Amino acid sequence: MTEPRSASSSSAPEQQPAATLTPRGQRTRAKLVKAAYTLFEKNGYLDTNINDISRRARVAYGTFYTYFSSKEEIFAEVVEQMTTDFRAMANAVPSQPSDTPATRIARANLGYLRAYQAHAAMMAVLEQVATFNPRLAEIRRDARRFWVERSSRAIARWQRDGLVRPDVDPYYAATALGSMVDRSAYVWIVLGEPFDEDVAADQLTRLYCGALGIALDEPRAT
Amino acid sequence: MTEPRSASSSSAPEQQPAATLTPRGQRTRAKLVKAAYTLFEKNGYLDTNINDISRRARVAYGTFYTYFSSKEEIFAEVVEQMTTDFRAMANAVPSQPSDTPATRIARANLGYLRAYQAHAAMMAVLEQVATFNPRLAEIRRDARRFWVERSSRAIARWQRDGLVRPDVDPYYAATALGSMVDRSAYVWIVLGEPFDEDVAADQLTRLYCGALGIALDEPRAT
Amino acid sequence: MTEPRSASSSSAPEQQPAATLTPRGQRTRAKLVKAAYTLFEKNGYLDTNINDISRRARVAYGTFYTYFSSKEEIFAEVVEQMTTDFRAMANAVPSQPSDTPATRIARANLGYLRAYQAHAAMMAVLEQVATFNPRLAEIRRDARRFWVERSSRAIARWQRDGLVRPDVDPYYAATALGSMVDRSAYVWIVLGEPFDEDVAADQLTRLYCGALGIALDEPRAT
Amino acid sequence: MTEPRSASSSSAPEQQPAATLTPRGQRTRAKLVKAAYTLFEKNGYLDTNINDISRRARVAYGTFYTYFSSKEEIFAEVVEQMTTDFRAMANAVPSQPSDTPATRIARANLGYLRAYQAHAAMMAVLEQVATFNPRLAEIRRDARRFWVERSSRAIARWQRDGLVRPDVDPYYAATALGSMVDRSAYVWIVLGEPFDEDVAADQLTRLYCGALGIALDEPRAT
DNA sequence: TATGAATGAGGCTTCATTCAT
DNA sequence: CATGAATGAAGCCTCATTCAT
Numbered sequence: 045m046t047e048p049r050s051a052s053s054s055s056a057p058e059q060q061p062a063a064t065l066t067p068r069g070q071r072t073r074a075k076l077v078k079a080a081y082t083l084f085e086k087n088g089y090l091d092t093n094i095n096d097i098s099r100r101a102r103v104a105y106g107t108f109y110t111y112f113s114s115k116e117e118i119f120a121e122v123v124e125q126m127t128t129d130f131r132a133m134a135n136a137v138p139s140q141p142s143d144t145p146a147t148r149i150a151r152a153n154l155g156y157l158r159a160y161q162a163h164a165a166m167m168a169v170l171e172q173v174a175t176f177n178p179r180l181a182e183i184r185r186d187a188r189r190f191w192v193e194r195s196s197r198a199i200a201r202w203q204r205d206g207l208v209r210p211d212v213d214p215y216y217a218a219t220a221l222g223s224m225v226d227r228s229a230y231v232w233i234v235l236g237e238p239f240d241e242d243v244a245a246d247q248l249t250r251l252y253c254g255a256l257g258i259a260l261d262e263p264r265a266t
Numbered sequence: 267m268t269e270p271r272s273a274s275s276s277s278a279p280e281q282q283p284a285a286t287l288t289p290r291g292q293r294t295r296a297k298l299v300k301a302a303y304t305l306f307e308k309n310g311y312l313d314t315n316i317n318d319i320s321r322r323a324r325v326a327y328g329t330f331y332t333y334f335s336s337k338e339e340i341f342a343e344v345v346e347q348m349t350t351d352f353r354a355m356a357n358a359v360p361s362q363p364s365d366t367p368a369t370r371i372a373r374a375n376l377g378y379l380r381a382y383q384a385h386a387a388m389m390a391v392l393e394q395v396a397t398f399n400p401r402l403a404e405i406r407r408d409a410r411r412f413w414v415e416r417s418s419r420a421i422a423r424w425q426r427d428g429l430v431r432p433d434v435d436p437y438y439a440a441t442a443l444g445s446m447v448d449r450s451a452y453v454w455i456v457l458g459e460p461f462d463e464d465v466a467a468d469q470l471t472r473l474y475c476g477a478l479g480i481a482l483d484e485p486r487a488t
Numbered sequence: 489m490t491e492p493r494s495a496s497s498s499s500a501p502e503q504q505p506a507a508t509l510t511p512r513g514q515r516t517r518a519k520l521v522k523a524a525y526t527l528f529e530k531n532g533y534l535d536t537n538i539n540d541i542s543r544r545a546r547v548a549y550g551t552f553y554t555y556f557s558s559k560e561e562i563f564a565e566v567v568e569q570m571t572t573d574f575r576a577m578a579n580a581v582p583s584q585p586s587d588t589p590a591t592r593i594a595r596a597n598l599g600y601l602r603a604y605q606a607h608a609a610m611m612a613v614l615e616q617v618a619t620f621n622p623r624l625a626e627i628r629r630d631a632r633r634f635w636v637e638r639s640s641r642a643i644a645r646w647q648r649d650g651l652v653r654p655d656v657d658p659y660y661a662a663t664a665l666g667s668m669v670d671r672s673a674y675v676w677i678v679l680g681e682p683f684d685e686d687v688a689a690d691q692l693t694r695l696y697c698g699a700l701g702i703a704l705d706e707p708r709a710t
Numbered sequence: 711m712t713e714p715r716s717a718s719s720s721s722a723p724e725q726q727p728a729a730t731l732t733p734r735g736q737r738t739r740a741k742l743v744k745a746a747y748t749l750f751e752k753n754g755y756l757d758t759n760i761n762d763i764s765r766r767a768r769v770a771y772g773t774f775y776t777y778f779s780s781k782e783e784i785f786a787e788v789v790e791q792m793t794t795d796f797r798a799m800a801n802a803v804p805s806q807p808s809d810t811p812a813t814r815i816a817r818a819n820l821g822y823l824r825a826y827q828a829h830a831a832m833m834a835v836l837e838q839v840a841t842f843n844p845r846l847a848e849i850r851r852d853a854r855r856f857w858v859e860r861s862s863r864a865i866a867r868w869q870r871d872g873l874v875r876p877d878v879d880p881y882y883a884a885t886a887l888g889s890m891v892d893r894s895a896y897v898w899i900v901l902g903e904p905f906d907e908d909v910a911a912d913q914l915t916r917l918y919c920g921a922l923g924i925a926l927d928e929p930r931a932t
Numbered sequence: 933t934a935t936g937a938a939t940g941a942g943g944c945t946t947c948a949t950t951c952a953t
Numbered sequence: 954c955a956t957g958a959a960t961g962a963a964g965c966c967t968c969a970t971t972c973a974t
Contacts, residue, residue, distance in 0.1 A: 065936095065937095066935085066936070066937075066974095068936090068937065068973090068974090069936075069937060072937075072938085088397075088398055090398055091398075093963085093964060093965080094964080094965070094966085095963095095964075095965095103937095103938070103939090104938060104939045104940060105939080105940060105941090105966095106938070106939055106940060106941095106966090106967080106968080107937075107938055107939070107940095108966095109966070109967075109968095110936090110937065110938070113966090114965085114966085115965085168397070171397055172394075172397035172398055175310075175390070175393055175394035175397060176310060176312055176313075176394055181457075185457060188453070209476070211472055212469060212472055212473065212476075213465070213469055216461070216465065216466060216469035216470075217469065217473060219450055219453060219454070219459065219461075220446050220447075220450045220469065220470055220473050221446065221473065223445065223446050223448075223449035223450045223452075223453055224442050224443065224445050224446035224449070225442075226445075226449065227445035227446070227448065227449035228441055228442045228445045230445075231410070231441060231445055232441075235403075235407060237441065239438070239441075243435070243438065244438060247434060247435055247438035247439065247442065248438075248442055250433055250434055250477075251434065251439060251442055251443065251477035251478075252477070254431070254434075254476050254477040254478065254479055255472075255473035255474070255476040255477040256473075256476065257476055288954085290954080291954070294954085294955090315946085315947060315948075316947075316948065316949085317947075317948095320957095325955075325956090326955055326956040326957055327956075327957055327958085328949095328950090328951085328955070328956055328957060328958090329954080329955055329956070329957095331948095331949075331950080332954065332955070335949095336948080336949085337948070509957095509958095510953090510956085510957070510958075512952090512953085512957090512958065513957075513958060516958075516959085532841075532842055534842055535842075537942085537943060537944080538943075538944070538945085539942095539943080539944095547958095547959070547960090548959060548960045548961055549945095549960080549961060549962090550945090550946085550947080550959070550960055550961055550962090551958075551959055551960070551961095553944095553945070553946075553947095554957090554958065554959070557945090558944085558945085559943095559944080612841070615841055616838075616841035616842055619754075619834070619837055619838035619841060620754060620756055620757075620838060625901075629901060632897070653920070655916055656913060656916055656917065656920075657909070657913055660905070660909065660910060660913035660914075661913065661917060663894055663897060663898075663903065663905075664890050664891075664894045664913065664914055664917055665890065665917065667889065667890050667892075667893035667894045667896075667897055668886050668887065668889050668890035668893070669886075670889075670893065671889035671890070671892065671893035672885055672886045672889045674889075675854070675885060675889055676885075679847075679851060681885065683882070683885075687879070687882065688882060691878060691879055691882035691883065691886065692882075692886055694877055694878055694921075695878065695883060695886050695887065695921035695922075696921070698875070698878075698920050698921040698922065698923055699916075699917035699918070699920040699921040700917075700920065701920055732933085734933085735933075738933085738934090759967085759968060759969075760968075760969065760970085761968075761969095769934080769935090770934055770935040770936055771935075771936055771937085772934070772935055772936060772937090772971090772972085773933080773934055773935070773936095775969095775970075775971080776933065776934070779970095780969080780970085781969070
């Protein structure tokens, strides 16, 4: 029976916390996530439907709902994976204590650009979804804050050390420069404006350092 | 996504080009655009439907299609109005030949921020639509290019005049710094991150100038 | 597009108040109501779906939603018609000032039984729906109260006139005797327990009168 | 209505007749029945699903089908328990050979009202289910007949003894008066119309006796 | 026995667009 | 020009029941 949805009680299909799943269940769940990832990347959020996802995962329609209660939910999971991946990739090269700010900035920018290229399709979709889904907008907001706060702290530290000019405010600078790097990546990679990765990374770094009054690294002289 | 039957219908009555309309027709058309503007701002593109628009414009459902062939079309028109408005507002204060680059940049940034605040809701909607509608993505792309090209030319000019350091590339710089300003505005105004307009404009200008190696204006001394 | 249902605004399809409809609209609406009536009677509420209704009315699926916002809504309308009809039929024979209480009771009981027979199928469906739909339960409750209040007033009046024994409480008596008649009708007509209309009406009247201490009419002696 | 694949499946494992079960099996079965009872009471038949039941019984989903072949089946069991309980409670006070009819009727009515109050929720659900499930409608019908036949016999006996007026037909009277008591209880208790148990029982008894022409018991005078 | 994953038919509702007056 | 009725594809989610371990 479909009708009366009034009472409802605790009917939620008990979305499996992924831990209590049998191996078979884990496999199915993973298949769904993978299928969803691919489809979201290819068609975006709106043009991907549960039907597509289950079919690509080769499970029955209803099986989807054994693991996720909605498209939003599986999307959140997919994005979480992507975000984790993204960060790992962006931070792939660890910094040394001896690194100058310019070196760190250069590395961070290049890392961000590369991570963006590897996750471009999904980043575009996240951007899409964030415009009409509050919950998923939060995910993006939190990701943004993560970067802003990190930069903000670094800038403040460098400023105390006299490496950044005193007239910039760390919070505003971190927001603005983070926006610069992030949005440039979007423009180049997602929107497809022409660019060369190395040049772009180099230019971003020059602008970033110039903006903060940070000295560029001497080109490793002869 | 639904909105299916669009792709080139059989016999579109070739919507009125707005010029060949009787005065009465023009009024009706204008009512529709106004209603659409309000609703798109309030509810976004996806949650605004033709029904709402005609109702708010107090015309019959079918009348909508006398003037526009699709939701996309009226949205394009609304965005065009908004864009025109936006530019006028952003460029409200004309520059003097004697203005320094820093003055021009400061004025441009403040103008942009103010225009953004005045058009925040629609900018957010445009951002939303551009993520899934190629045609409307073009509109946004063109708008972006408009600003980038203008900045690009200015930077190149300043660079030739020795006012901008030689190691930045005008195109990359214009893209990146344009992204910085535009995205910061989005983050602060649309996403609602805390900011103060004057501080933000000032900081953006310092970063912008610093990035290009442009000297800030001396605070009008004595 | 289907997705984002968040904002919603005033999207309701503006359920036509039936007055503002064009003749064509009125015809379509009426066809839907008629189809719904037939199907509800035949299959009950749960087993009737919008698809069936539109098909039987020979209109497109979506047309249903031009006139009604849900199955519940059209059911409410159908029930309202039925209720009006039911009352008219039950009260078909008007009472004369000279009628004795027993005459009135007899007439009311017979009227009720006959109306019940004519509307049996729908009464059964209303009974069904009232068990799980609060809004429609209200309709039934109000109908019940209508009868109870009417009887209650009559009993009180007769009691003041010394025609009803003093130890019964009009409200309890009206509720209980109303339940007796209504439920007996249900048992006989809907559940199909064997009965003869005239005998049943006669017996109900004897019990009703006896319960209240009302003298039966003398069989019109020779 | 959904619940489709029911109609005689291919190889039902012929559910355990409850007697041939191991003690462990009996415990599991009992847990399921108890859980089902609670949930049916709280949410009604339609809004209770197998998932809820198994979860509340703390057994696996599939385990449900080890003991019951369908939701209908477990409901039937639950109702049976309820009915047994109901009768026991309604007949709690045994009658003495010396009791007058009025005493018996009064006791029966009070017993019925009390039993109804104790089982109100489930009675309401049974009422619901009986409207769309023929098999469960039978259960209710049988229960009704049980009371009707008993009353019918009593009335006939009293009539033979000259204690009930001759013009009432025992079958019609039993049906009608049974309906009166049963439906009044439903109206007061399930639908929540205002009533006082003692007054209600007293009034029902007066009406019942009056209807049959049975003398009320003298208030135990001096 | 017990478990819990898998199935898939069903039903509701939305809404851009077309069409007859 | 205006009107508003008609269309029907699309998509989401539920849940009783079956099946493989």
